[in-house]
Amino acid sequence: MFRDALMILDVHDVDRALAYYCDQLGFELDFRNEQAPDNYAGIRRGNVLLHMQWQSADAFRQGTAGNLRVRIDVDDPDALYAEYSARGVVGLGPEPEDTSWGTREFAFRDPDGNHLAFFVDH
Numbered sequence: 001m002f003r004d005a006l007m008i009l010d011v012h013d014v015d016r017a018l019a020y021y022c023d024q025l026g027f028e029l030d031f032r033n034e035q036a037p038d039n040y041a042g043i044r045r046g047n048v049l050l051h052m053q054w055q056s057a058d059a060f061r062q063g064t065a066g067n068l069r070v071r072i073d074v075d076d077p078d079a080l081y082a083e084y085s086a087r088g089v090v091g092l093g094p095e096p097e098d099t100s101w102g103t104r105e106f107a108f109r110d111p112d113g114n115h116l117a118f119f120v121d122h
Contacts, residue, residue, distance in 0.1 A: 006049060006050075006051060007050050007051070007068060007070050008050075008051045008052065008053050008068075009050055009051065009052040009053070009068055009070075009110070009112065009114045010052075010053065010055040010059070010060070010065035010066045010067075010068060010112060010113075010114065011052045011053065011054055011055065011112045012054070012055070012057065012060065012111075012112055013038075013054070014032075014037070014038050014039065014040070014041050014052060014053075014054050015038070016111070017041075017052050017110075017111075017112060018041055018043065018052070020090070020110060020111055021043050021050070021052075021110075022043065023087075024084070024087050024088070024089045024090065025045070025084070025087075025089065026045055026083065026087075027043040027044060027045040027050070028043065028044055028045065029041065029042075029043060030042040030043055030044040030049060038054060039053065039054045040052070040053050040054070048072055050070070060112075060113070065112075065113075066112050066113030066114060067113065067114075068114045068115065069114075069115040069117070070114065070115065070116050070117070071117045071119060072116065072117065072118050072119070073119060073120065073121075074118045074119065074120060075120065076120065077096040077104050077105055077106055077118050077119060077120055078095075078096050078104070080118055081095055081096050081106050081118075089108075090111060091108045091109055091110065091111065092108050093106060093107060093108040094106065096118075098122070102121060102122050103119040103120060103121055103122065104119065104120050104122065105117055105118060105119035105120070106118055
């Protein structure tokens with residue numbers, strides 16, 4: 001039986017990614033690998049837990065890193081979009097819209113190329 005899933009974001013720099021996700025996207029630091037703090041960390045907002053792991057510049061150039069797509073179910077994508085606009089989120093895309101598959105959502109890529117979509121089912 002499946003119980004849960006965890007996404008691991010590929011990042012160029014863990015410190016920079018933590019600053020982006022915590023300062024701009026409102027996540028909080030959940031943990032940081034004590035033995036390798038520049039390699040692995042976890043962040044949390046509400047019930048959403050994401051991990052991030054350092055990847056080499058070569059991995060990004062070769063296309064083996066920074067390609068993750070994450071869909072996050074939220075209460076109100078319009079309110080979240082307004083929050084992110086007020087915070088000046090880097091890379092924020094178009095405003096939320098209704099989709100043909102029954103959601104209201106918006107999406108953008110983080111500085112490391114990971115695709116983030118925030119949605120609510122209608």
